[in-house]
Amino acid sequence: MSQRAKDWSTLHDWGVVRERDAPIFTQVYRQIRLAILDQRLQPGSKLPSTRELAQQLAVSRSAVVTAYDQLIAEGYIQGQKGSGTYVSSDMPATSTRPKPKLERTRNPTIQQFNLKSVADFTDVTMQGSALPFNLGRTLIDARTHEQWRRIAARTFRSLKQSHFGYSDPRGYLKLRNAICDYLRVARSVRCEPDQIVVTAGTQHAIDLIARLLPDANTDVWVEDPGYLPTRQSLAAHGARVHPIPVDKHGLIVKAGIKTAPKARAVFVTPSHQFPTGVVLSMARRLELIAxxxxxxxxxxxxxxxxxxxxxxxxxxxxxxxxxNDRVIYIGTLNKALFPGLRLGYAVIPTGMLQALVTARYLSDRQPSTITQSIVADFMEEGYFAAHIRRMRLTYRTQRDALVSALQNSLHDKLVVDPPDQGMHLIAYLKYRLSDINIERAAHEHGVVVRAMSRMYMDAPAKSALMLGFSGYPERSIAPAVARLAKAIRN
Ligand SMILES: Cc1ncc(COP(=O)(O)O)c(C=O)c1O
Incomplete structure (x- = not known):
């Protein structure tokens, strides 16, 4: 690591109070020692030169030199010839202040922070696990890797004034144009670039829309089973969330009308219901639109x-x-490319546009201009479409490998439902095996499966495993299924 990267100490607000009973050099010494002990200055941090610090403190340079000498003698800091003075890298990581811990308890902390009704906070640590078959992971092949690196390097080489300033909260026009072209062709979305709002992803779009609900206790339908963070985001904004059951044709619209006829919004996943994977039938789509x-x-x-x-x-x-301009379409580049990208989009009906753009502005002003610039070029130069075409083949191969591995080694325990779309499949458990128990046992065997029963609210829960197949090369699938089989049989 470069020394410069750790050179924070020049920004520290050093000062001496000129205590009557302590000489200046002692005060300088005590201050630096305390900053090291409570880890404001980390091992390896560079200290200001004696001349700089003396100037900053308006004390004599000899007072600072004496303080540094004392700290060197006691092993807190080390001088390096020709380069400067550094906090010793072998300082024990003891601290006089307790470090804040990520709070893991559930309700108490959440209620304290006014996230209403969010009882079961999603386990954020699980999301990052690279173990098979965690959900939502993607692969980036060598070609995409290379093209992405090249475009990113080019963007950084030719940074323009426009990359540095504030810009349109809807996002970079070139990217909105590219998204619009893509959505018209690939998803028959009716849109103009002006209606597109670039977000950090679908989750961000869901949260922005939830903010716009007219008042607390607004009735909203969600799918049951459904995507937990949608429900949690709505609940956090005070909506009255009505779980509406899903069958093999998707959301049962009649049940929604019966439960909450005057609801102001419905959140659906029509092309691949989350988590079941069913497609909302044309009859139901027309019913919902009406x-x-x-x-x-x-x-x-x-x-x-x-x-x-x-x-x-x-x-x-x-x-x-x-x-009738009643549909808000939201999509994500975090799945099409990679989740760390944090870019997605919403196509907003004109009647809602101003409100949503305002909400977006209040939430985080605008997306990162540099990242948008890279993605816009990636899309415009045809690499995005080519990436999707290649990944469809790759993910299909991985899906097939997972289906056959599960059918070969676990056909007596579960029934696999191979999906036509998406990045995960559902394996329904036989003989009332508990998906929650298997989730836990699988994790002990180095496999991540999610219990589908967790995704239900009121509807009778089915015991099934959700397995992501997109993020794992074909060769890794059979060994992971063997571990899963062991977990289930044990
Ligand atoms: C149904 C559904 N909606 C939204 C999201 C969030 O996606 P993003 O990463 O773009 O926020 C996910 C992620 O897994 C999802 O499964």
């Missing part, structure tokens, strides 16, 4: 992972079907 028109409700179409379609007959977006 209800939203009459009830003046918003349909929030979460079209996550629609890029990865492996067969069957794809249905275009609901947004493209709706003539």
């Amino acid at each position: 209800w939203a028109r009459d009830a003046k409700a918003w349909i929030v179409e979460d079209d996550y992972a629609s890029e990865f379609r492996y067969g069957g007959h794809p249905l275009a977006s609901m947004q493209g079907l709706d003539d």
Whole structure:
């Protein structure tokens, strides 16, 4: 690591109070020693030169030299010839201040911070696990890696004034143009670049929309089972969340109308229901659009992972079907490319545009201009479309490998439902085996499976495992299934 990277101490607010009973050099010595002990100055940090510090403190240089000599003698700091003075790298990491811990208890802390009704906070540490078959992971092949590096390097070489300033909260126009072109062709979305708001991903879009609900206790429908963070975000903003059951045709619209006919919004995943993977049938789509028109409700179409379609007959977006401007279409580049990117988009009906742009501005002003610039070029130069085409083949191969490995070694324990789309599959457990117990046992065997029963609210929960297949090369799949089989049989 470069020394310069740790050169924070020049920013420290050094000062002497000129205590009557302590000489100046002692005060300088005590201050630096305390900063080292309570780790404001970390091992390896560079200290200011004696001349700089003397100037900053308005004391004589000899007082600082004496303090440094004392600290060197006691082993707190070390001089390096020609380079400066550093906090000793072998300082024990003891601290006089307790370090704040990531709070793991559930309700008490959350309630303290006014995240209403968020009882079961998603386990954020699990999300980052690279173990098979964690959900939501993607692969980046060598070609995409190389193209991405090249475009990123080019962008950084030719930084312009526009990269440094504030800009349109809707996002970079070139990126909105590229997203619009893509959505018109790939998903039959009706859009103009002006209606597109670039977000940090679908989760951000969901949260922004949840903020716009007219008042606390607004009725909203969500799918049951469904995507937990959607429900949690709505609850956190005070919505009255109504879980509406899902069958093999998707959301049961009649049940929604019966439960909360005057709901102001419905959040759906029509092209690949999360988690079950069913497609919302055309009849249900038309029923939902007609209800939203009459009830003046918003349909929030979460079209996550629609890029990865492996067969069957794809249905275009609901947004493209709706003539009444009631559908808010949201999508993500975090699945199409990689989750660390944190970029997604929402296509906003004109009547809601100003409100949503304001909410976006208040939440974090605008997306990062440099990242948007890289993605816009990546899309415009055709690499995005090529990436999707290649990854469809890769993920399909991985899906097939997972299906056959599960069928070979666990056909007596579970029934696999191979999906035509998406990045995960569902394996329904036989003989009332508990998905929660298997989730835990699998983790002990180095495999991540998510219990689908956790995704239910009111509907009778099915015991099934959710297995992501997109993030794991074909060769790693069979060995991981063998470990899962061992966990289940034990
Ligand atoms: C149904 C659904 N919606 C939204 C998201 C969030 O995606 P993003 O990473 O773009 O916030 C996910 C992520 O797994 C998802 O499964």
